[in-house]
Amino acid sequence: MTSPPSDPLDFRGVRRAYDTVARDYAAYLPHTRAEAPLDLAMIDAFAEAVTSGGDAHVLDAGCGPGRMSRYLTERGCLVQGVDLSPGMVAMARRDHSDLTFTVGSLAALPYRNDQFAGVLLWYSTIHTPPTGQARIFAEAARVLRPSGHLLVGFQAGDGSRDVGAAYRRFGHEIHLERHRYTADQVAAEIEAAGLREECRLVRRPRGTERDDQAFLLAKAH
Numbered sequence: 001m002t003s004p005p006s007d008p009l010d011f012r013g014v015r016r017a018y019d020t021v022a023r024d025y026a027a028y029l030p031h032t033r034a035e036a037p038l039d040l041a042m043i044d045a046f047a048e049a050v051t052s053g054g055d056a057h058v059l060d061a062g063c064g065p066g067r068m069s070r071y072l073t074e075r076g077c078l079v080q081g082v083d084l085s086p087g088m089v090a091m092a093r094r095d096h097s098d099l100t101f102t103v104g105s106l107a108a109l110p111y112r113n114d115q116f117a118g119v120l121l122w123y124s125t126i127h128t129p130p131t132g133q134a135r136i137f138a139e140a141a142r143v144l145r146p147s148g149h150l151l152v153g154f155q156a157g158d159g160s161r162d163v164g165a166a167y168r169r170f171g172h173e174i175h176l177e178r179h180r181y182t183a184d185q186v187a188a189e190i191e192a193a194g195l196r197e198e199c200r201l202v203r204r205p206r207g208t209e210r211d212d213q214a215f216l217l218a219k220a221h
Contacts, residue, residue: 008132009107017174022087024170026065042215046151047075050118062124066092137193156214
């Protein structure tokens with residue numbers, strides 16, 4: 001007898017992992033020091049595209065402890081954050097008490113249709129396996145207003161690996177699987193969700209990074 005296939009949108013293990021490391025994660029990455037100037041240039045372009053449209057409401061989807069929410073706020077965006085992990089949301093509320101953060105899944109965003117002028121998916125799709133990617137992007141497109149913008153950041157490549165070992169330095173033994181996708185694969189998912197790619201950037205690894213880093217900016221019709 002074969003076992004039933006696992007649910008690609010069952011994120012209980014991801015939630016447990018991030019709840020476990022939330023406090024150390026927030027202390028280690030309180031701001032954008034992990035980002036290269038090119039990475040931040042893509043976020044700056046996203047913020048400019050959103051704010052130039054006259055409606056600066058942005059959803060930081062998979063916000064973690066809120067560091068990119070703060071970065072976008074400093075660039076004129078009106079940001080709300082959502083994250084699967086209650087522990088991460090607690091850190092975001094602690095460190096950015098003037099902003100709004102909600103616990104919720106990217107696969108079922110707790111927002112109405114057409115609510116935001118921009119959606120940021122900053123390394124927040126990487127724990128979703130291939131069969132769950134379509135749902136994530138469909139939800140992002142659902143809450144995005146016509147002519148709104150989506151920015152996605154992710155490790156580029158193929159296959160998956162357990163990245164839990166990175167947290168052993170903080171004394172945590174967790175399992176956390178990260179999936180890699182090519183820029184073309186993500187572009188296809190974005191197009192299938194009804195969005196149009198406007199530009200992309202793929203850069204080589206730097207420092208301790210093991211993979212290329214990719215960023216896609218798209219616009220709703």
